Amino acid sequence: MNRFKTAIQQGQAQIGFWQALANPYTVEICAGAGFDWLLLDAEHGPNDLPLILSQLQAAATGTAEPVVRLPVADTALVKQYLDIGARTLLIPMVETAEEAAAMVRATRYPPHGVRGVGSAIGRASRWNRDSDYLKTAEADLCLLVQVECRRALDNLEAIASVEGVDGVFIGPSDLAADLGHLGNPGHPEVQEAILGAIATLKRCGRPSGMLIADQALARTYIELGASFVAVGTDVTVLARGAEALAERFGRGPKHQVASGGVY
Numbered sequence: 001m002n003r004f005k006t007a008i009q010q011g012q013a014q015i016g017f018w019q020a021l022a023n024p025y026t027v028e029i030c031a032g033a034g035f036d037w038l039l040l041d042a043e044h045g046p047n048d049l050p051l052i053l054s055q056l057q058a059a060a061t062g063t064a065e066p067v068v069r070l071p072v073a074d075t076a077l078v079k080q081y082l083d084i085g086a087r088t089l090l091i092p093m094v095e096t097a098e099e100a101a102a103m104v105r106a107t108r109y110p111p112h113g114v115r116g117v118g119s120a121i122g123r124a125s126r127w128n129r130d131s132d133y134l135k136t137a138e139a140d141l142c143l144l145v146q147v148e149c150r151r152a153l154d155n156l157e158a159i160a161s162v163e164g165v166d167g168v169f170i171g172p173s174d175l176a177a178d179l180g181h182l183g184n185p186g187h188p189e190v191q192e193a194i195l196g197a198i199a200t201l202k203r204c205g206r207p208s209g210m211l212i213a214d215q216a217l218a219r220t221y222i223e224l225g226a227s228f229v230a231v232g233t234d235v236t237v238l239a240r241g242a243e244a245l246a247e248r249f250g251r252g253p254k255h256q257v258a259s260g261g262v263y
């Protein structure tokens with residue numbers, strides 16, 4: 001059973017942590033940190049299929065649900081990531097209901113979809129040791145799509161209403177860029193759009209999520225109904241933590257660290 005999927009459907013806030021260091025060692029460390037989910041980032045992290053496989057194996061040592069973000073909305077990639085055992089997917093840059101529906105079909109076996117049947121040699125079925133996998137895969141699968149531009153916001157209700165879409169992630173950085181506020185997701189226009197999207201999704205009865213390291217904002221989003229919120233990234237924790245330690249001994253980064261990010 002996919003406890004993460006059940007929890008967000010029931011509106012139980014799931015606290016996540018972003019993994020972009022692209023290695024199983026840090027995923028194994030974070031898998032036991034107590035988060036409800038870990039995002040394995042194959043879009044912006046230097047990841048490929050084998051590396052994500054190793055991170056899925058590392059995540060299995062803990063209790064957090066691994067959520068795999070694909071690099072792009074691609075049917076063949078969905079097949080590959082599902083076969084290696086990902087069961088909660090985040091698809092970036094979805095702009096229309098038609099694109100969302102295509103991703104639903106990519107996750108389902110015929111006759112409801114176009115997912116190729118390779119479970120006999122796949123980790124997802126534990127190499128056919130799970131003899132019911134073909135029957136149970138769809139129920140366990142959780143498909144999350146990203147809305148992160150003006151056009152997608154205009155289509156938000158249609159996207160969220162697609163049968164098989166289990167949640168919508170609002171991408172603050174790309175949304176800020178498309179709204180004309182590159183690098184400034186905290187801009188009032190961007191924040192207004194995020195709050196509006198959370199309200200729309202709540203009204204539609206659909207789970208919403210995002211990534212935000214500002215803890216006050218994260219709590220606000222959760223109070224307003226967001227149900228899967230990542231509250232930081234491994235890269236940021238390591239980079240800023242290392243810099244802060246160096247500065248305590250009179251050292252520190254040679255370059256000004258960019259501010260205004262959300263994580």
Ligand SMILES: O=C(O)C(=O)C[C@H](O)[C@@H](O)CO
Pocket residue numbers: 044146148170171172173174175211
């Ligand atoms: O657009 C966004 O914001 C996201 O998609 C989330 C984060 O930016 C993530 O991409 C980390 O950079």
